[in-house]
């Protein structure tokens with residue numbers, strides 16, 4: 001099957017992009033890396049009249065550090081999260097997750113913004129935004145606004161981005177010397193979407209955890225914060241007992257969907273095993 005014929009626009013500014021979307025009366029799709037959209041067009045799961053290429057908009061590019069916050073432009077490629085020195089130093093969870101996102105050819109084209117805008121519940125980067133407590137910068141015809149990750153993921157493939165809005169950048173609190181992180185996922189084959197996965201960003205004072213954010217993916221319609229497990233760990237020192245307590249608490253945090261490939265009970269079990277692995281990694285990292 002081939003994509004339906006479409007018109008193509010390449011705006012140079014956010015305003016031009018919003019104008020192109022308005023001109024198409026909403027029958028338009030933004031395209032960044034095209035690694036999810038192009039297959040969807042080819043299968044005619046989507047058939048917009050106009051494709052609006054975001055690649056020419058300078059505001060969507062670049063990585064910078066200001067006032068303890070890392071700004072990652074939406075057009076930053078997956079592959080850059082492996083090599084960019086600022087991301088490696090201040091958002092190490094993204095760097096840890098990147099090798100698990102698809103394959104090198106896709107990582108060379110796919111963008112962090114495209115992944116977070118799409119919000120596939122089995123994707124690595126959206127969940128890592130939740131673990132890092134990022135804020136999403138979104139542009140609409142009225143201007144820019146910011147949405148915290150805790151409010152951004154709303155339902156299956158549904159985010160705080162309204163039709164016609166553009167994800168401009170991800171703002172990530174920079175990890176410091178007392179932060180530790182861990183990433184894990186379980187997939188049938190390397191490069192496949194995970195059966196379960198997750199990331200943790202925590203801060204230590206001495207041996208105790210003074211802050212912790214745990215985000216899991218492939219366990220529900222959106223990335224999920226494991227708040228009960230976090231509560232079981234805050235102020236604690238990681239050891240076999242506290243890890244087991246967090247694994248027990250996790251029961252209350254997730255309600256996986258049943259599907260033919262991975263039954264809900266299996267996902268629940270795998271999530272528990274995964275959390276144990278993540279926390280043991282964190283224990284060693286400290």
Ligand SMILES: Cc1cc2nc3c(=O)[nH]c(=O)nc-3n(C[C@H](O)[C@H](O)[C@H](O)COP(=O)(O)OP(=O)(O)OC[C@H]3O[C@@H](n4cnc5c(N)ncnc54)[C@H](O)[C@@H]3O)c2cc1C
Nearest residue numbers: 030032033034035036037102110111114115117123166167
């Ligand atoms: C074989 C294969 C395996 C894959 N495996 C994985 C995997 O293991 N893990 C994983 O996470 N992903 C995987 N992907 C998806 C890949 O990571 C995509 O690149 C990513 O999901 C989307 O990024 P993109 O830049 O290509 O977005 P596009 O395909 O260009 O766009 C995706 C969607 O987001 C919208 N969009 C894009 N950018 C913006 C923006 N700035 N603002 C608003 N809306 C926007 C588009 O309109 C579209 O609806 C895989 C893809 C393939 C083809």
